Amino acid sequence: MALYGSVVVVLVLLAITAPVALAFGFAGASAARAQFAPLRWLGKAYIAIVRGVPDIAFFLFFVIALDQGIEYLRHKALCPGWDMPIRQGNDFVVCQAAKMPLGNAPQWVHETYGFALAVLTFSIVFGAFAANVLFGAMRAVPHAQLETAAAYGMTRRQTYWRVLVPQMWVYALPGLSNLWMVLIKATPLLFLLGVEDIVYWARELGGSKTPRFTDYPHGDWRMWYFLGLLVFYLIFTRVSEKVLDRLMDRLTTGQATTGGEARRRAA
Amino acid sequence: MSCLQTIQDYGLRAVGIGERLLPRDNFTLCEQFTLIGSGMIWNIYFGVVALVTGFFFATLLGVGKAQSSLWLRKPAEWFIFVFRGSPLFIQFFFGYFLFLTLKSQYDFFDPFTAAWLGALIVLFCNTAAYSGEIFYGALQSIPKGDVEAADAYGLTGWTRFKRVIWPTMLRLAWPAYTNEAIFLFHATTLVFFTGFPAWQQRGDALYYASYFADKTFNPFIPYPILAGYFILLTICVIAAFGAVNARLNRHLPQANRRKIRLRPNLIR
Structure with a gap:
């Protein structure tokens, strides 16, 4: 039963992370194009920071960093009279009221909080990748389109929202669909973040069971459980591939690209 | 304890030479640098051996x-699909438990459950699949004229492949292959987080980095150190592959050379 539940957890993670990461990416790409220099630097730095470093290190880093950051802020807000330093050598100490989630909270709060942290981490990391894709897509929109918009007397803002953004998607789609595949393949990393996901349950349920503790004793079946997961992911990526190909076909219709031209010829 | 002493004690800790016990408290910056650096030995070992054999x-x-x-195409297609379509993380787990099951049947598979061999095999298959796809793409984009010229010279079979097709394929594929190499090195950090046990705490760089982060509750020191090491490694890889790239392109005029562009890539 738990295994099925954890499949739902993975699907929920994908369903939440994909739009949020896209929003992060959009904000990052927009910031990287901004005229206001500090904002532009911020956007560029956000895009650049995930290069050159193993992503899994980011996953491990962000979860602790976010957790401590939240607790630190709550500590500042809730316990003004605290006089001990927060970093005591190797320990990170905040007052009881600032613990996140509260020590006496029920179990499901802890689990949801861990899951939310994981989603946020995924969104930040994948947002940076998406920002890079969208930034490239924005630059790929033919310049003549923007000049035409300017010639019609549109302001920068209008050009951006009415001409650039609607046209960039077709350039962004190959990159984004690649990203989606990678996101699917990154979901087992949830396990590292301490969420009880399919990897966790496959290990738990697959391990040897003796008749003393369960009605269904069996040997070490973990190999078969992981084979099942492997097949699950293969089918998932295969289906996504097909759907995204369809979508690309739909989007290229009527665009001033080779793909669109080919569609026009074929029709 | 001076820093030099620490380097002597822990510099080769990841391969089991030096002090047995890891430092337990009062971690110095030097200890973190040394241990994480010694863990890099494993990352480099996995990356280099998998790359060379996988090539x-x-x-x-x-x-x-x-x-x-x-008969030739289908197996290659399926191999590439299976290893590119599933997460490397799951592949590691599956590989480990597969070897574990085999080990209980045959003694021959005893070393396969250790990271140095078992994880290496998984990484080998994985990088072979990804690079195979890159090479396939490059084969498809070899200029028709090159092959026709080879035919006109009367080159056939193996000679034609060795003299014309293979070098051109490598030249076209090299920028993408460089990226593949970089991300293979990044992927080596996953090894000890999957089933493969770090025997006697001989782990890779990330293993030690997370050890320190766990002990100190402070991720802001070990992970940036790890990141620094990986950036150094990435620079080395780019330098080495850039030299090969220059050699592959040496017959072309300067303007036509394909440059290596680092593209941000991703987990696999």
């Missing part, structure tokens, strides 16, 4: 996928 298999896969014969 040959990848060439086979790429050529196999480009064949018209079904």
